[in-house]
Structures are given as C-alpha cells and as structure tokens.
Amino acid sequence: MGLLDGFMGNASEVSVSSVEKDLRDILVQGEQVEHAFKLIRDIFVFSNKRLILIDKQGVTGKKTSYHSIPYKNITHFSVETAGTFDLDAELVIWVSSSTAPIVKEFRKDKNIYAVQKALATYVL
Numbered sequence: 001m002g003l004l005d006g007f008m009g010n011a012s013e014v015s016v017s018s019v020e021k022d023l024r025d026i027l028v029q030g031e032q033v034e035h036a037f038k039l040i041r042d043i044f045v046f047s048n049k050r051l052i053l054i055d056k057q058g059v060t061g062k063k064t065s066y067h068s069i070p071y072k073n074i075t076h077f078s079v080e081t082a083g084t085f086d087l088d089a090e091l092v093i094w095v096s097s098s099t100a101p102i103v104k105e106f107r108k109d110k111n112i113y114a115v116q117k118a119l120a121t122y123v124l
Helices: 003-007 016-022 112-123
Strands: 033-039 042-047 050-057 063-070 074-080 088-095 102-107
Touching (some): 016 033, 088 112
Antiparallel strands (some): 042 050, 050 063, 074 088, 088 102
C-alpha cells in the first residue's frame, strides 16, 4: 500500500503516531488512536473511545470536518464488495438517532475488510 493506493480509492493503513499528532487538539485525556486508514483524503480513525471520520474538504484540503461517533451509537454496519461491473465496494454505518447511514466508497479493494474488521472489533 502506498501513496498511489490512496489516490486510487484504496484504503491504506496510516501511522498511528502521525494521526495522534494531527489530532492532539481533538483527542480527550486518556484517548489513544489504535488504528487509522486513509481513503483518498478521508481518514477512518479508531481510538479506544470512538470512531472519528476525518473529511478533508476544498481544493487545498485545509478545511476539515471531524465526525465523532461513539462506538455505542453504531447500531449496525455492512460491507458490499465490488463486483464484475460495479468496481466500487461500500462500507455503510448506521448511527442511532440518524435517519441516513454514513456511506463510504472504496475502489475494488481488499482493505475494506481491514476497516470492517477494526469496526467490528470496537462495536461488537
């Protein structure tokens, strides 16, 4: 997994120490990043307390959205793998008190399973 994978829509694991450094103003006392996956400009961060979805916005990527989801609020999730004609795989997360699920698309990629496994580890 390298830089090209991120541009192609493939999830690649990111260094936990670099993510913790970037999130020093977001993380609460005692919270630690345990896994992080980068998907183009989005990052899935699994801490010991919550899932943080980071969305870099705009041309320069300076505007950033941080979506915090406590694991207890994730009601269910699903993975749809890529097919022959549909080259995208999807991870769908339903959060309590939200009518619309969170949908993230992956290109034909095996690492959707790594993200799903991390999510299952924290939610189940």
